[in-house]
Amino acid sequence: MTSYRPDKIWIERGSERSRIAENVRRAYQDVPVQSYDPPLKLEHFGFAGGKRQLVLMRHRGSFLHHCPAGTPGLVCCNYLVVNLGANCPFDCSYCFLQEYLAHSPGLRLFTNVEEALAEVDDVLRRHPNRRFRIGTGELIDSLALDALTEHTRSLVPFFAERPNAVLELKTKSAAVEGLLAFAPVENVVVAWSLNASSVIRDEEPGTASLDERLAAAERVQRAGFRVAFHFDPLIALPQWEEEYAAVFRRLVESVSPSRVAWVSLGHLRLSPGLKRAMKERSRGWTLLTGELVAGPDGKHRAWRGLRLTMYRTLLEWLRRWDPAIPRYICMEPAGVWEKTFGEVPTDQEVAARLVGAPK
């Protein structure tokens, strides 16, 4: 894994004394720091250059959102995301942020984390009988910058006291030191995005290798935490069966299935805007030249027959490993669920299988 190092640090006035700001200044003593009053204009750095502009700022507006994968017509897992930052130190070729954050570059870390927790707390208190699954890894890797953000220091004790929610920390890193300082908490799950080694090498620069991710998962599981895995995005590589079988073998060697909270599968999906952004940046040509066709939601995916074949194959491996591991497919219509699992659960049923049913 490559360490993140910014070219410049921007600190919004009023955030200078935040824990994140202190950590950042300590970690990057030779990087120029500039205070600013909003708005901060960083468009001229572009998407990749913007990632090296580290912005520490208060987030205005809501932190908690429904996962945008919950698109009409697709079966959804009722996932909520709490955004504690925006943009990511990694630069995966297929990342939707290239489109989503194209006009607001800069790696932003929010300094008012306590307000985010208050917002989550309010929702959890108002619905004590519901079970929530909440992740922090939508707009930024959950753990890659944990040494700076110390998010685990805020989140793990917070969720330990709130049993009606499960926190998912989703990462492509091996940065688990901060987390391992805590005693295991049943409702904190650490999830790794897994992919074929060639995809990690060619399309996920700077991230931890497959072996590093699985070694971290092994440590986290041995420490007593539950882990989860996302085979997402699945890529229809010419040798996909061999490549993903190799990943699966390594997974089985590394962790025990009994403490795996869930496994998801999701095929590569590219909106027209994301395809355009990738081409403009000359990124991900292997992915762009795959046999992707537009679905009803306008996103391009591998054609359905191929997706079904890959899902069935991986789910069969998973079933042989341990049929009890909860599993789901991401952003697929009811017809694909039916042909893959032989049933079409409701969104609530999918969620209940992952975190338990409401009381």
Added chain:
Amino acid sequence: MTLPASLRKAVQDYTRERAFHSAVVEHWLGLDEADARALYELATSLRLGQNQLRDLWEWAEEIAVRNGTSIAGVLNRPEILQARSAATSRNTRLVAVKRVLRRWRFPALSAAEARAKELVRCAGLPPTVRVTLPPCLEGDQISITCSGRSQAELVASLEAALQWARSAAGKEVFAILEGVP
């Protein structure tokens, strides 16, 4: 790399006449000469508008990247040259060029579609029975339309459709949609 003045002017004239967006023109003029010329020849021979050209260009570029060749290497292949210069209407030639490019761009999907269509065609269904597959095989629903100008013709259509639906060919088409080899 700059294009020869004559080609540059030809592209500019063509795109001005058809009100192409400046970004598209700029991209075109930024290509190397062989690619820019191949696109120009394709565009002029089929009188392509901006969106039509962009679709074919995108496919040609993606095929080129995957096959380790150039846009010109794709567009100058005999199948394309033949399709675009056939002695037929412009629309028919455009459809033919698209069909060839699509087959190269989506080889596995095209093969699956071709197999499914073959399974329908070989059944020798009467013209009053029409089998429709989901576009790009992105779906699990097959529609059959039966028509008839008399009760007897309608019954014959329905019986033929039912026979096909029950046949091994009908079963195989559904298997193709499900990705079962």
